[in-house]
Amino acid sequence: MESNLYIGLVHHPVYDRRREIVATAVTNFDVHDIARCARTFGLGGFFVITPLESQVQLVEKLIRHWVEGRGSVYNPTRKESLYLVRVSRTIDEASREISDLWGNRVKRIATGASPYPKSISFGRFRKLLEDRGTPFFLLFGTGWGLTEEVKDGCDYVLAPIEGRGYNHLSVRSAVAIILDRLLGDRTE
């Protein structure tokens, strides 16, 4: 059964440490780690979102190397994960691609480390995912996180992962934990 959950790793628009809106650079580790998580939990796809042409080409080259090139022979498990990865210039472009594929408007869910008014719990989001005819697009910000404007434009904002007085996980760790909470084995 095709998964109705997609994730997006947003490199723009996000905040930097001074809360200015920037485009961050794509990190190879992010793409590999998150693609492996996406494959592990059977997602529909993983969009790397960046408006910078140099970064688009970098990610496309990385995917080609591991999916079709020499890397596919050296390490086939990377091929299995990276074939889930797509590059898009904007969140809207990726959203349209998902909506077109499903013939149904994709719903967007923002994530973040800080509490947000009207955020939804993990349990609530698991319930939403049971509507198998609707695709969902879960967005993660790089740098210092998604802008308020992106959050406000989403259908939902997911509750933050509660640390013990510390909320500075890497985006790689946040993706792993959130996907496990949404799709992992809950009986364990």
Added chain:
Amino acid sequence: MESNLYIGLVHHPVYDRRREIVATAVTNFDVHDIARCARTFGLGGFFVITPLESQVQLVEKLIRHWVEGRGSVYNPTRKESLYLVRVSRTIDEASREISDLWGNRVKRIATGASPYPKSISFGRFRKLLEDRGTPFFLLFGTGWGLTEEVKDGCDYVLAPIEGRGYNHLSVRSAVAIILDRLLGDRTE
């Protein structure tokens, strides 16, 4: 309340892709990501285990930079996480350090991506952690994983994270998911 859970990131002895026993290089990303997870979930400590003198010095330099040096001013959240990190030459050396601190022999738990006879479930391990007088040392292998000898020498082996026909998470993602399953909010 001091946590009785410690983690170790093992760079030797681990397997390489040909199942030969090697010492892997320390990856900066691993240290940062895992230290942040350790801080988020309130662990007792995080041991980077490597017998290579050059690698020991590299990690000690990294810690000093972020805990005491210029990095501590640039990004204080790294200081908060990296002060949990210690370097040890061997698993035994780290284990002794924990046992001495607690005045009680530390119990070792191995992790791995493959099923293992007599492995324990996450639920069982959560129960074990309720024995607050006993410290536990959860070991993660880099490269292609902990050797059979290390696993056999542990008190327990934790069940693998079940993916959908794919079990190739990065060690960073595996640490994040496992700590969340053991210590994260289960009511969400």
